[in-house]
Amino acid sequence: ERALGLYEKPSLSAQPxxxxxxxxxxxxxxxxxxxxxxxxxVPSVNGTFQADFPLxxxxxGGIYRCFGSFRITPYKWSDPSDPLPVSVTGVHKKPSLLxxxxxxxxSGETVILQCSSDTVFxxxxxxxxxxxxxxxxxxxxLHGGGSQANYSINSAMSTLPGTYRCYSSVTHSPYVLSAPSxxxxxxxxxxYEKPSLSAQPxxxxxxxxxxxxxxxxxxxxDTYHLSREGEARELSxxxVPSVNRTFQADFPLxxxxxGGTYRCFGSFRSAPYEWSDPSDPLPVSVTGxxxxxxxxxxxxxxKTGIPRHxxxxxxxxxxxILFTIFFFLLHRWCSNKxxxxxxxxxxxxxxxxxREDSDEQDPQEVTYAQLDHCVFTQGKITRPSQRLRxxxxxxxxxxxxxxxxxxxxVVFCP
Numbered sequence: 001e002r003a004l005g006l007y008e009k010p011s012l013s014a015q016p017x018x019x020x021x022x023x024x025x026x027x028x029x030x031x032x033x034x035x036x037x038x039x040x041x042v043p044s045v046n047g048t049f050q051a052d053f054p055l056x057x058x059x060x061g062g063i064y065r066c067f068g069s070f071r072i073t074p075y076k077w078s079d080p081s082d083p084l085p086v087s088v089t090g091v092h093k094k095p096s097l098l099x100x101x102x103x104x105x106x107s108g109e110t111v112i113l114q115c116s117s118d119t120v121f122x123x124x125x126x127x128x129x130x131x132x133x134x135x136x137x138x139x140x141x142l143h144g145g146g147s148q149a150n151y152s153i154n155s156a157m158s159t160l161p162g163t164y165r166c167y168s169s170v171t172h173s174p175y176v177l178s179a180p181s182x183x184x185x186x187x188x189x190x191x192y193e194k195p196s197l198s199a200q201p202x203x204x205x206x207x208x209x210x211x212x213x214x215x216x217x218x219x220x221x222d223t224y225h226l227s228r229e230g231e232a233r234e235l236s237x238x239x240v241p242s243v244n245r246t247f248q249a250d251f252p253l254x255x256x257x258x259g260g261t262y263r264c265f266g267s268f269r270s271a272p273y274e275w276s277d278p279s280d281p282l283p284v285s286v287t288g289x290x291x292x293x294x295x296x297x298x299x300x301x302x303k304t305g306i307p308r309h310x311x312x313x314x315x316x317x318x319x320x321i322l323f324t325i326f327f328f329l330l331h332r333w334c335s336n337k338x339x340x341x342x343x344x345x346x347x348x349x350x351x352x353x354x355r356e357d358s359d360e361q362d363p364q365e366v367t368y369a370q371l372d373h374c375v376f377t378q379g380k381i382t383r384p385s386q387r388l389r390x391x392x393x394x395x396x397x398x399x400x401x402x403x404x405x406x407x408x409x410v411v412f413c414p
Contacts, residue, residue, distance in 0.1 A: 007078035008032065012066045014086055019127070019135070019167075019177075020058045022090045028053040030066035030081065061087040061175025085134070085175060089167060092178035093119060097166040099184060103232070104275075105155045107190040113164060115140075115181070116148035121168035124149040125177065128164045135167065153186075161188050161273030185273065189265060192219060192276035197264045204285045205256045213262055215279065216248035221266030224249035225275065229261040239266070259285045 010032035020026045031050040053066075063085050068078040095117035105111045115124040115138060124147075125135035138149035147168075153160050166181040195217035205211050215224040226235040237249040251264075262282045265275040 007068055007076075009079035010066055010068045010081050012064060012081040012084045014064075014084060018085060019087045019089060022059065022088050023057045026055050026058045026086065028055060028064055028066070028084070028086075030068070032068050032078070058086075058088045060173070061085065061177075063175075087125075087135075087167070087169075087175045087177050089177045090179045091176045092121070092168060092170075093117070094179035095121070095124065095166050095168045095181050097164060097181040097184045099186060103185055104187050104189050104227075105160070107155055107188055110152055110154045111160075111186065113151045113153065113166075113184075113186075114148060115151075115166035115168065116143065116146065117168055117178075118146040119168075120147050121178070122147070122171045123169045123174055125167040125169070126151055126164060127167065127180075128162045131159045131162050131164075140168065155188050161186055161271075187273050187275055189275045190277050191271075191274045192221075192266060193217070194277035195219070195221070195224065195264055195266045195279050197262060197279040197282045199282060199284055203282060204287060206288045207257065207286050208255045211253050211256045211284065213251045213253060213264070213282070213284075214248055215251070215264035215266070216242060216246045217266055217276075218246050219266060219276070220247050221276070222269040223267050223272070224251075225265045225267065226251045227263050227265070227278075229263075229281075234265075256284075256286045259283065 010030050013029050013031075014020075015027045015029060016024070029050055029052050031048045033048055051066075063083045065080040065083055067080055069076060095115050098114045098116070099105075100112040100114060103111075113126060115126065120142065121140045124138040124140050126132070126138060127135040136151065138151055140147040140149050162185075164184045164186060167177040167179075169175070169177045195215050198214050198216075199205075200212045200214060201209070213226060215226060221239050224237055224239055226237075235251055237251060239247040239249045242248040260283075262284060263278040263280075265278055267273075267275045
């Protein structure tokens, strides 16, 4: 049997840390002031004796402890070290992390940090460097087919500001975690006097005109932060001394496309998550949008006052008139060509189909060519049993082409 507690407990740490990515190499280091013999402990730089336990690529987590003993008394161990939870992340889909009512928290107010996922997880872990020594364990609750957990923090806590992340896990493997949520910065406002905010060339600009917002204060802030109402993220710029003994940062917004309400804050480099009171709100308006100021080809002109449907009717009428004139000229031209062709074939005046064959002769097939509106078509007719007595009323001219094979042919006038 092992006898525990005979010596002072050692300490246990993890490299690169107690929370590692799946597949990342991790090493546990056990150290003590005593020269324990187990695993060839070697002197450390801080006057302690240390042994390193390489665990290799991380696949699953757990809780670890270490002990110390001497070779001459191998069954007499020290007290165990404090437990060290080692978690492996990136196994499950990342959850989301929100701040309610928002990530900018006025001094003295309370903020709710909400971890949620569309997958059911029994556990959530809230982590922030400098706020919690270990990730804060939250119990997940069913919500809308997924799960979520809330944690309320008062801004009076000096450790509240910082960057937070959220992880999730299931009960049967609590140290196998999801990927971390996107980072969320929690900022305390109201620590210093508010700066002032102005717009150049002014708070009302023409569409497409360049606009710049200037944040300034007599307080020597290191950084200014510009926020737009309705947007979650802020723009940050370093402050520079101005000619009027103020410290200023200019935020060029580029060509104006739409307006909004802006505020700015100031902060110091030594406390980046503690901001001043917000400046007075500055509404920026954009006027004269070109897409609405100038009439488009499909929109009515504001100067003529002619309704749009009249434009359509007038345009259609003009097209119909031009088409009618063109068709009339084309028909006239084609008719002239047809008459000229007919005269070339009948120079002696009225001409009929002249056949000296007996009327009693059996009907035979002949090939005819019809001249009609500049288009020649060929077909078959049966020779009439009697000679034509009167000229046809049709203006078409039939030409008998005996012993010719009928062919379908279409010829357009040149």
